[in-house]
Amino acid sequence: MPTSITRALGAFVSGLRFGAIPADAVAVARTGFVDCVGVMIAGRDEPVVGILRDTLRAGGPRGEAALTFGPLRAPAPEAAWINGTAAHALDYDDVALRGHPSTVLVPAILAEGEALGATGADMVAAYIAGYEVWAELTAHDQDFHHEKGWHPTGVFGAIGAAAACARLRGLDPDTAAQAIALGASQSAGLGANFGTMTKPFHAGRAAHAGVMAARLAAAGLTASLDAIEHPRGFLYAISPHGRVTGLDAPTEGFGRDWRILEHRLSIKKFPICYCGHRATDAMLTLLARRPLRPDEIASIEVTTSRAHAGTLRNAHPQTGLEAKFSMQFDMACAVIAGKVGLVELSDAFVQRPDVQALMARVTVTPTDEADPIAPGYAPADIVRVALRSGERIEESVRRARGHATVPLTDAELRAKFIDCLQSAGEGRRANALFDRLNNLATLGAAMELDVAA
Template structure:
């Protein structure tokens, strides 16, 4: 039997990055740009500060914590910045998880340490993404159903692949890197709605950096760690029957990054709610709905979506990020679902709590081919008068790869997340432009990822 682990190692080491399709480059740039925005926006959240306090400052010239500029080791920077990237749940999502929230912190940390170029970072992102996507294809079930968070699971191997590429590891070393990463991959859906979910992304990024560095130093893993009868695929498989006939679709043949791209979030809440939010906001706007008008809100989503959205009666902003009841209530009460609504005070407001009790959710076992969601979300509203208002089924959320945001819309989200945390609007604008044109950046160290005035204090 061919070795998937070794095939991945060969792909990492040998693929000609200069042949990377333009559509892949665009997706990588958008994903990394958006991820930096939400990383800066989330940097002051309690979960991030706790993680940051756990690690020590290293000598000047270390990898910067974003956006404070505090110098950290590459491993610690990947951890802290990875937690920040995912803590708001505002980062992009695709396949079955959050690719950019793992890949970007790992690539920026290791790429900064190696003085990599922007073009090298884009290639590393594409390679990590392809490894992630290929592994997803080999499992017919959904990791969420087994209780595993795919971001933490596949993300660890993807980050190791990206960092192996940045380090210029050969095929054997790269295979060792992903094999090492396979033993560090974990993360539980049961921890959704708590600080630990953001830790999944940080730990996956950190583990990717560590696995590549260990492999570069001669550390070894099994050459069949992924496909072995007791390897990664079988050990984590929700179906119990992962595909092992992987030799017919080699990496680098077709580009999954070009096909699936990245889905940029419009709302800082679990992506399983986004299509329903789009529909509810349309109904509220088009019919001028108020909470007093509405008797019931009916939502039909996928069974796995319901599993993710575990909190029926959230009491905190974190819990509300995984509640379809809150998503619908916020859309009805506030006419938006944004950072201002994802607070403990708003979640506990009497009118919001009352609106949540009006939400009735049903599920379907039908599923999209590339994500564990229903083919479309359906939302209808029953008025106090008995009239029912129905929104057409929503298959694509605004911001998805099939319904992309314009550059101006991407910039608006970027500026909203960054605010004045980099010291000036001019700095934020320049960083947005550099990230959106990352292929032309000669060194990642030239990016304005920190508030230089604040960084000078460290």
């Protein structure tokens, strides 16, 4: 008899125990928590976070969960919503599974975990549950969801967060499956809103959806136990070209082979859309080999995949938000500042005349040549610089530094975390909080993460 994917996901989530998770998988989850909390705190003063907090009228001395590791608190669903938005506000959070898993999973787990008094081991198991479910969903369709206009973080994230919160609540298999199905009906996020406050809102909304899906399912709200695989269900509805496969059962190895060890996490070195990271790495490598002044450069050409060229939609950005989705900005910033960091992603820097002038000399050439193991990517991103002297220089990068296959060292991860907290005025507690997160699985309760300055 065919096995319902929705039911199988519920059974996996319900049955997952921390003791069954390999140590290497725990380490990946730990990295997800560390990186997400760092960028969440760094992003907490972004305008989108204040707008959402004020509109929800959230943030007082009492509540189930802390807002962005500060003194304000709120009910867990609202805390997940606000914290997820803060974590994605700078576009500095990790990447995997065609989206940004930790920016959804971690805020949902921290908020609901605090409400439930969950242990660190509980929270790690919940993260693994959400990640594995998210990975299973992407495995049924190899096409690039951005092409249909979807933001995968919002679309897959609502289901992943529902799975994570179902694990935290210890729901039985059928109830967990209904939470997952309810999460699927809350999936949303449009690529057209990239470069605006709505993009990070997608991540926060998905975290909120996951908390609510598990709570409502636990309270008896029903959903279809074939909502994922039904012809009018999730996978068909979001498929870019209708080439969904294997809907009679989960993919081979699901629940046995750990997808988190296959895909892991890619940690961002730059607070920009990940589609621009390879070319930015290439330009910085080129500049390290051959330092250049902007006035020496006649033109810059970047070859990237057609999908990524479409995602980086802003050729003439005027704001820091728009610049996060601009290959032209990535190249100009690398040349002029020698780096691409939080300081440079400001309206004032983007609008500088020298930045605007160099951006005008950058062209993007899409290619349909595909990376065989990375949907949406070209085999490599190539940067070609033509100098006014007639000299031409070229550099290419296949995997950006920080990618799962070329990971940051522990020291580099700590340095990014400290930089994020310092940018938010929280530098004094950075090392202590990093260490506490790095030992998350040993904590007796979520409240132990509250490290005072």
